[in-house]
Amino acid sequence: MSFKDKSPAMQRLQESLMGTATAHQNSQCVPVPVGCGRTISQQDFNTWSETERSEYAISGWCNKCQVEAFRPLDEEPDDSPDVEITNEAFEEGRDIWEGMDVK
Ligand SMILES: [Zn+2]
Secondary structure, eight states: OOGGGSOHHHHHHHHHHHHHHHHHHTTBOOOTTTSOOOBOOHHHHHTSOHHHHHHHHHHOOOHHHHHHHHOOGGGSOOOSOOOOOOHHHHHHHHHHHHHSOOO
């Protein structure tokens, strides 16, 4: 089967796999917009964790792009205000509690 006989989906898949292969060959991150396309120096690579190295082997993402891609949702900034128990509300609650006839 020659390249032009493949379906567009297969061609896109192959191109994306080739992108990863090219990135590995050139010690780069996969090109934008999938990755950042930066060159990864040996020195940089040496500081990566085992997990980052195996992820790079699969996806071609550098460790920085991996952080972006896998950041958990609960690390997003949270601007909901903390519920504060004011002194006043606390005193009021205590008065109610102390006024109750608990026997
Ligand atoms: Zn990158």
